[in-house]
Amino acid sequence: MRKTFVFIAVNGNISSNCSDFHTSSWRNILQRLDLSVQFMLLTRRNPDCAQPVNNNSDIENSNFNTSLPTKLIMHGYRMMGSKPSWADTMAQELLRAMDVNVIVVDWIIGSTALYHNAVQNSALLGLKASILIKNLISRGSTEKSFHLIGISLGAHVAGFVGRMLNGKLGQITGLDPAGPKFSKASVDERLDPSDALFVEAIHSDSDHFGISRPVGHIDFYLNGGQDQPGCSRPFSSSVYKYLICDHTRAIYLYISSIKHHCPLVGFPCQTYEHFRSGGCIECNNHSLQSCPRIGLLERAGLSADEQPKEVKVYLMTSSDSPFCVKHFLVEIFFKQLGPYDQSIELTFLSSNRSNISHLHLTIPNKESNERTLRKVIPYARFGNMDAITIEQLSSWRRKRYEIHIEKLRVSELPLNDRERPPSCIHNIVIDKKAFFAMFASCL
Known part of the structure; x- marks a missing residue:
């Protein structure tokens, strides 16, 4: 010793x-x-x-x-x-x-x-x-x-x-x-x-x-x-x-x-x-x-x-100190669904277009009763969420169909904080090309 x-x-x-x-x-x-x-x-x-x-x-x-x-x-x-x-x-x-x-x-x-x-x-x-x-x-x-x-x-x-x-x-x-x-x-x-x-x-x-x-x-x-x-x-x-x-x-x-x-x-x-x-x-x-x-x-x-x-x-946390993140609720309201389940990749962007968070989702088919998807995501505390890209992921087994989203809404948690109104993007059509849009007021 x-x-x-x-x-x-x-x-x-x-x-x-x-x-x-x-x-x-x-x-x-x-x-x-x-x-x-x-x-x-x-x-x-x-x-x-x-x-x-x-x-x-x-x-x-x-x-x-x-x-x-x-x-x-x-x-x-x-x-x-x-x-x-x-x-x-x-x-x-x-x-x-x-x-x-x-x-x-x-x-x-x-x-x-x-x-x-x-x-x-x-x-x-x-x-x-x-x-x-x-x-x-x-x-x-x-x-x-x-x-x-x-x-x-x-x-x-x-x-x-x-x-x-x-x-x-x-x-x-x-x-x-x-x-x-x-x-x-x-x-x-x-x-x-x-x-x-x-x-x-x-x-x-x-x-x-x-x-x-x-x-x-x-x-x-x-x-x-x-x-x-x-x-x-x-x-x-x-x-x-x-x-x-x-x-x-x-x-x-x-x-x-x-x-x-x-x-x-x-x-x-x-x-x-x-x-x-x-x-x-x-x-x-x-x-x-x-x-x-x-x-x-x-x-x-x-x-x-x-x-x-x-x-x-x-x-949720980030991978490095100070580890703190904001939490956002992402809600997707579908207008039209295809005959098969499909996958999309959402990338949330800050004002300088750097990536803040990613979200991989499986979109249900038209036989599903689901018309809304809800997910909570983290994003870095030091950036503002201003824009989004959505990419339809390919599948060699199935043909890709257009995905029609009536509204995509993001809300900072907790929801009962009325000082932080949600942001929305309306009338989204996702096809083979990546979709890009800026967030705006939900009004």
């Missing part, structure tokens, strides 16, 4: 008295070392040099301020035994955004190599973290002032801690809570809404490393919670980064939500498919009475009138 005492500052300054993460290896595991948990404090008085707060003496000699909120960050399973690459960035962005105590938890030794061993060690980590928090509360901090941010396996550890504090901690944020060993676990063995006054989870890899079921008061599912845009490029990075790209997207999106101000709004809905088909497009016609947002918001921006539980909300 090798322990370093250098915390690399964002501005390049280095102090030999600063704490940093342990490193681990398979040799450490074979030697059955203890967890070697350490708690490292960063504040605006020491933003670049972490202070240990492992015991009473450490706390007394630190900059911990009981009158400030406390953010406690817990990483998850570490296959390679290395320091999380995102840890410094998250801590620094939290300090820039708020005057808070940031405590970074290092349990690299107990979380490395064998996953099932890390799962077993997580209960002991939860106990150690709860002892620290109780100690800080005894010194004047309030239970409500604590916000635990748990990543993957660390999200369930945060749940253990919250349970040991009788669910009275202020908030827990689970960033793609781990799925393996937890998908079928009882509420006492995983993150659950009862673990804090408010529990939120952001799901980005629910079909592999993350859990699919809701585990909070509000559960955000990014792009359905599974495949993330920009993560299907295995040759653009290492195989390891490719494999965990979906899983870590929740982390980088959350960091981006702290740094940037563009809203990441989730729409309550039963399924992602129902959301994509335009079934959940308003923010005031469900029990929440508003749409929750990702970021440093109290209760995700919801009012305190009614406490939700395991509410699924869906949103």
Whole structure:
């Protein structure tokens, strides 16, 4: 085992008295070392040099301020035994955004190599973290002032801690809570809404490393919670980064939500498919009475009138930071259909004619009862949707017929925002040539 005492500052300054993460290896595991948990404090008085707060003496000699909120960050399973690459960035962005105590938890030794061993060690980590928090509360901090941010396996550890504090901690944020060993676990063995006054989870890899079921008061599912845009490029990075790209997207999106101000709004809905088909497009016609947002918001921006539980909300994102997009409802009203199903490609354009979004649709045949298609699409927040091209896709098996559209309407979500009227294109005829038109008022 090798322990370093250098915390690399964002501005390049280095102090030999600063704490940093342990490193681990398979040799450490074979030697059955203890967890070697350490708690490292960063504040605006020491933003670049972490202070240990492992015991009473450490706390007394630190900059911990009981009158400030406390953010406690817990990483998850570490296959390679290395320091999380995102840890410094998250801590620094939290300090820039708020005057808070940031405590970074290092349990690299107990979380490395064998996953099932890390799962077993997580209960002991939860106990150690709860002892620290109780100690800080005894010194004047309030239970409500604590916000635990748990990543993957660390999200369930945060749940253990919250349970040991009788669910009275202020908030827990689970960033793609781990799925393996937890998908079928009882509420006492995983993150659950009862673990804090408010529990939120952001799901980005629910079909592999993350859990699919809701585990909070509000559960955000990014792009359905599974495949993330920009993560299907295995040759653009290492195989390891490719494999965990979906899983870590929740982390980088959350960091981006702290740094940037563009809203990441989730729409309550039963399924992602129902959301994509335009079934959940308003923010005031469900029990929440508003749409929750990702970021440093109290209760995700919801009012305190009614406490939700395991509410699924869906949103789309872009492939790069700041990840936020606008959501648009596309409605196509058909005037005449052909004898066969046909496919079209819609490309939405900005004022400078750059692509904002694409939509591939199958147009029903004249025997179908469908005369309207509805789809929700994302588009970049920094562009305006001004025009569209529609191309009829070829099929070597069937003759192409003209497609007659009475009206194509696009509306920015949520629909109940009357300050953003919809835009329309009327009387569209699509044949072998690509159709192009500018959007105009629907009046």
